[in-house]
Amino acid sequence: MRIGLDVGGTHTDAVLMDGNAVVARTKTTTSEDVASGIETALSVVLEEQDPKAVSLLTIGTTQFTNAVIERKHLSRVAVVRACLPAGRGLKPRADWPADLASATDGGNYVIHGGHLYDGRTLADLDEREIEQVIEALRGSAPDSVVISTAFSPMQQDYEDALAARFSAALPQVHVCTSHYMGGLGLIERENAAILNASLLNFAQRVVTALVRSSQHFGLVCPVYVSQNDGTLIDLNKVSAFPALTFASGPTNSIRGAWALTGLSDAIVIDVGGTTSDIGVLKNGFPRQSNLVIDVGGVRTNFRMPDVLAMGLGGGSLIGGDGDQCGPQSVARELKNKAVCFGGDVLTLTDVAVSQGRMEIARATINDPAPQAVCDRVDALVVERLSAAVDLMKPGGATLPVILVGGGAPLIPGEKLAGCPVIRPINADVANAIGASIAQVSGEAEGLFVVGAQTRDEALKALTVEAERLAVVAGADPKSVVPINIEEVDIPYMATETTRIRVTVVGDLAQKEPPSR
């Protein structure tokens, strides 16, 4: 049996799964300290279970995203960028919000080094410059050092060489190389690495607390955390790469929709209290966004699900006799303000109650909204969601629309944008179910120049590398399959150049049960 846990901003959900069956489930409130909310949720799902029968605990958490957004628990990061003589005068963290730049500031250094797009050396590393930076860092003593070099996703040797030098010279400092944060785009990749490094101390405390909570309940199974692409990483990797969990919220609800329906290609709408998040399932995984991702006001290259957020949820305000719905919301005050709870604000929840789609145990008013208003709101909700579904569905295909999240019953009807609507049971704990899926992934990316090698050779080399990374992450080698090959042509070049990215996924290898 497995436990899936999802720690969101408002709710902490947990499910106990036996294969695909939900054995126990709970939805509790996320506590200020996070840990006690997790323990409450675990105590509910483990009530009638022998904890030793649980073989895996998987957790999705928004703690690291929130730390960046709230500028809390961050530590000081020095940046060493090797790209000179290109990029003269351009400093790391150049356009960061001032509060985040100063909360993470451990110094910025730009030195010679790096590669070119065709694999040649941009500039050699300069021993004297490296010595000077090491000397400066001995004085300023940052918590960690990020190393970024030009084209490191294609050639890592300079980043690795610099990392070895800094680790040897500054043994008490975490040293992080940018190529671990993925793809091309030096500034975005470096920003991602800085955010990640600034969370390392906090990650250590979070991991320790998770281990303590699981031990408290007598769990002896391995603990994994879900990452942005919908697969799992172990606690060692969370300690080193906490930023890989930034998008686990939307990712887990999309993956949960897949687990609940078995549909590997679909539109997923996660309806919450204030927003509806619309994502796309492709081959059983969230479709990734190709745009630059903003985290806490910083441009990053994190691979995150392509999600469209609409201001439409249970707390959405109804105005103008039903010709307005959202984006304003009573949010967490639903139970004080909504008409069905005895308040005086008409919300989308009231409409759903009046229309008989939602039953609320503690509601005091059974028919809070007039029929004419309800009908207009329902039509408006269908129209707005249909437009959003239209925007998200790939190339005009007709795909099923899966409704998940606590607010799924708010949405009326059987079709959106001509696509059939599916309402699976346990949709309200889809995130926790998504977190409980035991798969791991590997990804490799490179530029392919026509003539230098054949496309098949390039693809094969990248696939081998991605498979290696998946097995390192814990995949059973026999189960690893490619799930995505992306090729993007690079315009303006005389020689035809394509960027190729290969993603593979496999089942988590079953380890021997721990002996006691």
Added chain:
Amino acid sequence: MKIFASDIDDLALGAVFLATGGGGDPYLPTLITRQTLAETGGVTLIDPSALKDDDFIVPVGGVGAPTVSLELLPSIDEASKVLDAYERLMGRSITAVASFEIGGGNSLIPLMAAAVRGIPVVDGDGMGRAFPEAQMMSYAIAGVRPTPALAMDYAGNTAIFETSDTSTYEYHIRAYAAAAGGMVTVAEHPMSGTQIRRSVIPNTVSFSLALGRLLREERGPIDDLLAPLKDLFADSVYGSVHKVFSGKVSGKRTRTVGGYDIGSLSLEDVNDPNRICSITIKNEYLVAMIDQQPLVMVPDLIVIVDSETSTPINAERLHYGQRVAVLAVGAPAFYQSEAAVIATEPRCFGIDLDYVPLEQLIPY
């Protein structure tokens, strides 16, 4: 008129509009230009009419793959270093710099060069928009030779070009860019004050800034923004602006051929799904048609904006389902001349259509 660091975001937004679908991501050029102007205290714009006959004006900009700059970062002093080398080559000092094209990141590079050197930037450019090839520049069309040209790579290595004609120059400079890390900074099309006055598309830098400011301050549905846009364009070198279609993106196909993004786009009328507007793309939007009937064609400008925010969207960012409006803007008078039409009409892009000016296609 002076341009300051605080103007750069607006200027870049105006430049995306005028890029007519091309021009690449303006993020890095914006970042580095903003920083340069903050350090130097701004840059002076000079009206082409204020240049003296024997002034020496040099256009400067980047040639190559903008995507490569994501790793091979631009340098704050690279455009000014190109000017230093160019002055040594030519044996005379540069009075002012000018822009190749107002559309996209190349509108910002001359500002950086001029700010570092403390010389003015000509308020104008060589396209009034973005075009994919050098022989489509107004400088070339007016008979200005592209060479002697000097290209510099990230490390300060230079190459000097002296070619018989503009298309040979275009071919050679692209090969050099590919050999020199993928992106080079270039000084070319040297001109006297007399020459630039008859070959430049005037006042496009100040216009792009005003356009970007309008798009930011009045951000909202295109139907609300159309009237202020019409007023702004009425007072410019461009022809009038019209909304020629609104609908949603129903298909997009592009592929890279010979260093260009080539393909087509189809938009579906929201009220009548059978009414399809198709747009041909070669880096930029070239021709918009409904039922084989052209709505607007190059060299007139085709701009696609988000219907709700009126933010211009370039071709690489368009995707299925987006609600957009197609705007058509009459080309500047220069591009209505016979020589300019011959160099930029649909046939130059392999489209078998005679150029019909926008005002003859608009039914009012």
